[in-house]
Amino acid sequence: MTMAPLAAARILLIIGGGIAAYKSLELIRRLRDHGAAVRVVMTQGARKFITPLSAATLSGDSVRDDLFSLTDEALIGHIELSRAADLVVVAPATANLLARMAGGLADDLATTVLLATDKRVLVAPAMNVRMWLHPATRRNLDRLESDGVLVVGPDSGPMACGEFGPGRMAEPQAIVKAIERALEAGPPTDSGESVPKSLAGRHVVITSGPTYEAIDPVRFLGNRSSGRQGHAIAQSAVGAGAKVTLVSGPVALPDPEGATVIHVESALQMRAAVEAALPADAFIGAAAVADWRVADVSSDKVKKDSRSAPTLRLVENPDILAEVSRRTAFRPAFVIGFAAETQDVTANAKAKLTRKGCDLIVANSVAQGTSTFGGERNEVQLIDRDGVESWPPMSKAEVADRIVRRLAAELAKRL
């Protein structure tokens, strides 16, 4: 693995035509503060938002924006430009620029450089939430990620266009951290074996499935959770390079490949397994933990009595999500809880966020008529302190991938 510390790094920064271009000026300043050399290429769109003069002044180098400039080409040819860098960073990466990259176009200096480079490429997408969630953008991003392109952000929150959701460019500080990680990973190899993953080096503890609360050796109180969503998140987190500990209640699913799986039955066992698995960078409580357990579990099978049915006395189970969220020592940097509600999904999930002290709630409706329990698809809302984000219906695998992407972005900001 080639180590290229930021202090000696040569960064080629491509600025796209988005409203977030002004943040790239701050990015140039920060990179230079760290000692990196920054050379800037701007798209024609970018010139509408910031001036080449600002970028040139901050970078200490002339800014290039014309593929067919005789002067620039004589100074340093476009192929050389693409190779004389340790890392190519695209910030902001507009929807248009991502589409052109995914399609392999080379119709201006920025895309020609991106197609000709043999160096690692990191993109910081920035766009309106509808553009970000559009299937075309999703497709382009999937294609770029499978080509080995690294992605930082986007963040979620209020946007310049007045809407709310994912699409805001990651903050310059988070982009600098992503640049450092990309440099540590070194250049791409033909076998692709050193593609750094967004959760590489992170430990993620996930709970999944139902819990069974024993009544006697034969009977239990359970619930309808299948574990599909939690297991899909575990698989996705493994794919993103995380070390994953999955604490699973009784489910009829295979163990996700690459995860350490602890099988438990009851809420008390689940809590003990989670405690033993910590510390972790993130905790995702996707299990449907029983709120109550039977107070006096019979050691023998309760016999049918013709005179009266037995009465079960219940006691409250520990609240694993709240306990993890409120830890004073070794609290995971990001805690995600799930809310399965049958009514007032958003209001109940918001209340749960505050009550439990977690950072994000993934809420879904499990009311009659929805096929969330045991089904392949899910429709969720994400609730954090800034507001609510609604995702369209999609497969549980797609929900898992998106949650993992969001988690990686949040951890990049915090750690």
Ligand SMILES: Cc1cc2nc3c(=O)[nH]c(=O)nc-3n(C[C@H](O)[C@H](O)[C@H](O)COP(=O)(O)O)c2cc1C
């Ligand atoms: C005011 C304004 C703001 C824009 N902001 C964005 C943006 O944040 N993200 C984006 O993908 N496109 C944005 N666009 C559209 C792009 O500027 C447009 O797609 C342009 O062709 C991008 O070119 P480039 O990707 O080659 O830089 C914006 C357009 C306008 C007029």
